[in-house]
Amino acid sequence: MNVAEAAHRLGKTVVADGGIRYSGDIVKALAAGGDVVMIGSLFAGTEESPGEAVIYKGRSFKSYRGMGSLGAMKGGCSKDRYFQEGTTEDKLVPEGIEGMVPHKGPISGVIYQMVGGIRAGMGYVGAPTLERLHEDSHFVQVTAASMKESHPHDVVITKEAPNYRAE
Template sequence: AGANCVMLGSMLAGVEESPGEIIVYEGRPYKDYRGMGSLGAMSQFSKDRYGTGQKSDSGKTVPEGIEGRVPYKGKLADFIYQFVGGIRSGMGYVGASHLDELRTKAKFITISNAGLLESHPHSVALTKEAPNYSPRRS
């Protein structure tokens, strides 16, 4: 189980160092996110990346990504610190001392939506949010 590389575009889009302004929406900070395959990105600069450098006769593109906003996550170093801490914690759960060992020892399991809800705090009002956890907001 595991991968040799990952794509972190939307995950890192909310950090301070990512391009874009911080926008406050309904009292919470966000940053705009535009995936490389989105219509806006393809219209501006990524057509060649997706093999659509020449516009068709109709001048249309076929987007494969989205545009939206993601929660602001603060400084990259602080976000990565929490992210790496989560990986280290997972390594501890499976008894892995390095990433190659994690790949061989990890087992992915599927849980139901009810199991996912049950695995998060419930029946309690959070009074302080931890930097590595924020409850789902609807």
Template structure:
């Protein structure tokens, strides 16, 4: 058993825009873990969505998550579902669609049931997109693991449990976010 947390943070999700429901993923994880802490701390929390960069993985753990789901990060891999096609410029892409996309709702009864889509008229809560083909999943997974290890080393976390329970979190300003990325240079 466990709780999957995330209403709209995924890259192909439009739930927040379409329904006005959801909150930032770090806040959602923190609030759920806090709500479970007294009587239900044994129930694991999975961060479903919002993992955009490698550094988002340790942030999800530090927010209290026991695990993360990373759809978009793996969507372009050989092992992920979706058709692969070659663009006119020679680059290879994969189709990536959400369970709440119009296409999935038209084809899949489980998606229709999950999103309350009955009849001919329904409101999609996801999109169909295209992501660059990335090859085998190892090419994506290894940098994720290395980033998590480095992050844990920076905060002296010997394991993920420590990272979850002992890491101090701070809000970041817009200026702080800007300086967190390469800036004021022309990237080669």
């Protein structure tokens, strides 16, 4: 958060990148001083995302390839991003994975849920604007047990919610 304050004093934009899994993570990244948040992996699995749709164990999935994956680097679309241009394929060092993610349907539904979650998070802080979110947010450290307790537990989820997936 000190970095964000220093960057803003210099007129720089702070880009939060990595670890975003839920809309609450977006709110935290913005509250910590981020001006924008990179959320590419949250769009994985939408109809509009690249990747082949497959059925696995009776459920619909889409293939996923992170930009730092070996496949993306070999495909020529990200070697330079990871400072590995000119590196032969057998010497590439991947920083991402390839796999599959649950099919999520149209991106519009994912965005709708994210925006709703961001609004809720800003409401918890009492912040009607991003500027107020930056100014009015306070962070507290929680234990792993507290984090576990804050998520659904001691129940088998029988109907998936569009904005939450048990992991």
